[in-house]
Amino acid sequence: MMMRMLFFSLCLLLGLTTKPALTMTLQTSRCSINVYMPELRGYYSEIRLKAIMEDTETGVTIVSRTTMAEVPEEQMCCFIRLILHFYVERVFRNYASDQPAEQRSISALANAFVTMTRNINKCHCLCNEDTQKAIDSVRTEFDKLSTIKAATKAVAELDTLLDWLDKVDQATANA
Secondary structure, eight states: OHHHHHHHHHHHHHHHHSOOOOOEEEEOSSOEEEEOHHHHHHHHHHHHHHHHHHOOOTTOOSSOHHHHHTOOGGGHHHHHHHHHHHIIIIITTTOOOSSHHHHHHHHHHHHHHHHHHHHHHTTOOOOOHHHHHHHHHHHHHHHTSOHHHHHHHHHHTHHHHHHHHHHHHHHHHHO
């Protein structure tokens, strides 16, 4: 009984001292998914500088602000699903670090993207030809480089995607 009381007290204390995770709910015309943006940005901040320093391919842009800005609202669900899938399948699988702390951050980011992908896959987003072409252009730019260089570039450009997700959230919150 004393152990249970001690355990309960410890759980209560931890619950009171731990800040709740801030979530952002991305609303699209067909779907809503929760995104834990502070954690994403935190994990990304641990690998960002290294990725940017290792990105030597300045003439190529994989994740273009222009491409994302041109996604129509009714295609947000589809584009988000496809870009998350791209990062899970092509980027995080090919980006690694020899530093354990960085590798944990990469794994945490990849796991968060996998979770978001699973959630948005439940939405049955419909994709039109233009949205598929936009993702195809991302893949084409990725394929112009060696896999390792392309993964590094895509990680270095990840704040472009995170900023865009923030804008999508703000736009849907104000709608």
